Amino acid sequence: MSRRLAPLLLSLLASSLIAHSALAEESAPAASDEVAADSKGVQPAPAASPPQAETPAQQAARLKAEGQALRQQAEQTFTATEAECYKKFLVNRCIDQAKEARLDTIRRAREVEAEARRIELAERKRAAEAAARGESTTAPNSPPAPSSTSEATVQPPAEVERLRAQREAARQQAETDAQAARAAKDAARASERAKAEADAAKRARQAAEDRARYEKRIRAYEEEQARDAAGKR
DSSP states (O other): OHHHHHHHHHHHHHHHHHHHHHHHHHHHHHHHHHHHHHHHTOOOOOOOOOOOOOOHHHHHHHHHHHHHHHHHHHHHHHHHHHHHHTTSSOHHHHHHHHHHHHHHHHHHHHHHHHHHHHHHHHHHHHHHHHHHTTOOOOOOOOOOOOOTTOOOOOOOOHHHHHHHHHHHHHHHHHHHHHHHHHHHHHHHHHHHHHHHHHHHHHHHHHHHHHHHHHHHHHHHHHHHHHHHHHHHO
């Protein structure tokens, strides 16, 4: 019985030795890599820190910057659009639409700036209440809010100024031509009126002269008739 078990035990022992050696070979590279990394002083990357929330002062400053950027964008877009409007047929309609678009952008800028002022007022109120309770607090150091009526001044390009000057010159020339046309028409009417008055006066003089000659002939005829009647008697 023991002779039969001996070969079986030997085979089992050999199998376990082979499996153990294979596991040792697989774990050896990983261990060597760890040792090499430690020898080179390579440290694992630190975990990313979570983003910090904005303070009220930072949020107000960001909103102010956004409002100012919207105002500058509104002016720059209007200037560029106005230059293109002068090349179109319906110039006034195009400019009115550009002005409406600029006003919409400025309204959004005012809303953003109003939100920034609301945050600042709330923070100041909180600081005042804390000061009244005797707590130490730091007032938010932020730049003053821009005026809601202030607008970024953007110099128009030379092309727009040139087109405006041409349009103004054309308008003034049209007014001058219209005034000259009205003056010429008034002069023509005055000349026609003077001529009509002169013709009427001439006709009146001619009628008076004709009436005087007629009356003279009538008187001469009556006198002749009177002389003839006296001679017959």
